[in-house]
Amino acid sequence: MKDYDLTKTSIKTFTAAEQEIALSTEDLHVAYGDHEQIKGVTLQFPRYKISAIIGSSGSGKSTYLRSLNRMNDEIQTARVTGKIMYRGLDINRPNIDVFEMRKHIGMVFQRPNPFAKSIYDNITFAPQRHGIKGKQELDQLVETTLQQAGLWNEVKDTLHKSALALSGGQQQRLCIARAVAMKPDILLLDEPASALDPISTSVVEDTLAQLKEHYTLIIVTHNMQQAARISDYTAFFHQGVALEYAATSKIFTKPAIQATDDYVSGHFG
Amino acid sequence: MNVKQQDKLATGVLYTIASLIILVLASLLAFILIQGLPRVTWHFLTTPARSFEAGGGIGIQLFNSFYLLVLAMLISVPLSLGAGIYLSEYAKKNWLTSLIRTSIEILSSLPSVVVGLFGFLIFVIQFKFGFSILSGALVLTVFNLPLLTRNVEESLASISSMQREAGLALGLSRWETVTRIIVPEALPGITTGMILGAGRVFGEAAALIYTAGQSAPALDFTNWNPFYIASPLNPLRPAETLAVHIWKINSEGIMPDAVAVSAGASAVLIIAVLLFNLSARWFGQHLYQKMTSSGKKGA
Numbered sequence: 001m002k003d004y005d006l007t008k009t010s011i012k013t014f015t016a017a018e019q020e021i022a023l024s025t026e027d028l029h030v031a032y033g034d035h036e037q038i039k040g041v042t043l044q045f046p047r048y049k050i051s052a053i054i055g056s057s058g059s060g061k062s063t064y065l066r067s068l069n070r071m072n073d074e075i076q077t078a079r080v081t082g083k084i085m086y087r088g089l090d091i092n093r094p095n096i097d098v099f100e101m102r103k104h105i106g107m108v109f110q111r112p113n114p115f116a117k118s119i120y121d122n123i124t125f126a127p128q129r130h131g132i133k134g135k136q137e138l139d140q141l142v143e144t145t146l147q148q149a150g151l152w153n154e155v156k157d158t159l160h161k162s163a164l165a166l167s168g169g170q171q172q173r174l175c176i177a178r179a180v181a182m183k184p185d186i187l188l189l190d191e192p193a194s195a196l197d198p199i200s201t202s203v204v205e206d207t208l209a210q211l212k213e214h215y216t217l218i219i220v221t222h223n224m225q226q227a228a229r230i231s232d233y234t235a236f237f238h239q240g241v242a243l244e245y246a247a248t249s250k251i252f253t254k255p256a257i258q259a260t261d262d263y264v265s266g267h268f269g
Numbered sequence: 270m271n272v273k274q275q276d277k278l279a280t281g282v283l284y285t286i287a288s289l290i291i292l293v294l295a296s297l298l299a300f301i302l303i304q305g306l307p308r309v310t311w312h313f314l315t316t317p318a319r320s321f322e323a324g325g326g327i328g329i330q331l332f333n334s335f336y337l338l339v340l341a342m343l344i345s346v347p348l349s350l351g352a353g354i355y356l357s358e359y360a361k362k363n364w365l366t367s368l369i370r371t372s373i374e375i376l377s378s379l380p381s382v383v384v385g386l387f388g389f390l391i392f393v394i395q396f397k398f399g400f401s402i403l404s405g406a407l408v409l410t411v412f413n414l415p416l417l418t419r420n421v422e423e424s425l426a427s428i429s430s431m432q433r434e435a436g437l438a439l440g441l442s443r444w445e446t447v448t449r450i451i452v453p454e455a456l457p458g459i460t461t462g463m464i465l466g467a468g469r470v471f472g473e474a475a476a477l478i479y480t481a482g483q484s485a486p487a488l489d490f491t492n493w494n495p496f497y498i499a500s501p502l503n504p505l506r507p508a509e510t511l512a513v514h515i516w517k518i519n520s521e522g523i524m525p526d527a528v529a530v531s532a533g534a535s536a537v538l539i540i541a542v543l544l545f546n547l548s549a550r551w552f553g554q555h556l557y558q559k560m561t562s563s564g565k566k567g568a
Binding site for chain 1 (some may be wrong): 361362431433434436437438439440441442445448450453454485487492559
């Protein structure tokens with residue numbers, strides 16, 4: 001693998017007047033035990049946009065994403081330092097109520113992981129636990145979120161059947177609907193289409209494009225075409241460092257960093 | 270010999286081994302049932318045993334076995350659930366939890382006679398519970414708890430970690446995720462393990478000889494006050510179980526029909542254990558279908 005200069009970076013920043021920022025990190029480090037996976041990443045994610053994070057395997061992009069809603073807390077050896085700013089609050093502080101925070105910053109995982117419950121219960125389960133009880137309200141929630149996830153027409157007659165009977169693509173859209181049902185501010189997506197076939201992938205991509213109107217999306221993807229198709233901004237990660245962050249069109253046409261250029265043109269490594 | 274023939278030969282050998290095992294088990298089962306079943310009548314199942322003359326039944330022993338089983342499970346199920354959930358979902362990896370795991374493994378491999386003598390010293394002598402159902406239930410708990418805990422832990426651990434992430438990512442607490450998502454999904458496995466454990470407890474004799482005792486005093490089935498000495502529910506009365514009864518009449522039975530009583534009791538015991546096993550399988554499958562295809566209608 002070619003050695004790239006990890007100190008030479010080109011990171012786009014936004015002024016408050018130019019663009020509202022939904023989430024940002026300041027000098028974020030993530031270490032598993034003694035091994036530092038993320039080496040100081042500073043990025044701003046604009047509101048109501050799709051930001052993509054690309055990079056090769058092991059570049060730390062998923063690790064970075066998982067630290068944004070503190071899912072790395074679950075890993076005993078993980079240590080996350082630096083700031084994660086959300087609405088003027090550093091949510092990486094130890095006294096933050098992570099369960100409350102995760103209602104605002106939802107997550108969709110690489111492999112579809114619906115609960116072994118009915119489609120209906122998959123969506124209503126968490127909102128019910130958070131206090132939404134009315135049947136009408138819940139019915140409405142199920143219908144809206146399934147429509148937002150582009151799944152309603154396929155499942156409206158089988159809402160009380162097991163979610164495990166759905167195809168992989170349908171399950172993933174159900175997981176998106178389930179995350180959306182929490183009415184989060186921000187949705188983190190960790191390679192949400194990597195386990196899906198091309199048709200399901202394109203349906204999921206359409207879904208994400210729709211969701212952008214109401215949500216801020218941050219998506220990690222292996223698939224550069226996908227990043228180019230759906231995202232507004234793209235960050236390129238390499239060896240735990242964000243080397244370049246810019247408008248997607250710029251990343252894919254006139255990248256400022258040699259490593260990015262090599263990666264998007266397929267001459268990487 | 271080419272690959273195809275090798276494959277055929279290997280398959281043949283495996284089939285032979287498998288059928289040998291089935292043959293041994295089936296003939297054992299058939300022997301016990303053929304010997305014992307003619308003796309099993311309603312009268313045999315409901316009348317008390319007789320020590321010196323023929324015609325005794327196993328009514329009290331049968332009741333004792335079930336009562337002891339219920340008491341033992343009442344103690345061990347909640348404990349094993351709590352311990353299993355802790356070990357699988359909460360325990361951090363350190364020397365203390367690995368010590369706990371090792372202890373559980375050692376405990377689960379202790380011979381039941383040893384557990385029985387331990388129970389005799391602790392519950393019967395030290396705690397002065399005497400030969401009683403209570404001592405028996407406690408010793409069965411000691412005997413069964415490690416296996417049940419392991420079963421709960423393994424059932425929970427077999428649920429994908431993605432399910433936990435899914436719950437946590439929705440802002441659910443760890444407790445909610447475990448009790449509402451992980452435990453329900455693991456329930457079929459947990460239930461199967463519990464029922465199989467119940468079958469093991471039901472057939473246990475060695476651990477009970479020195480704890481629940483070897484005598485079955487007459488019971489007054491009209492008085493269910495647990496504090497009355499002859500009450501079936503009295504936990505402090507000695508209670509010979511079916512398995513202990515079989516052992517006892519075979520070692521020192523002096524009734525003229527000892528062989529027939531032993532055969533009949535064995536048949537009843539083996540049928541009960543078989544029922545436990547079959548119901549475990551059926552119940553586990555049923556529960557799994559219910560959990561995954563969601564039984565809730567029109568919620």
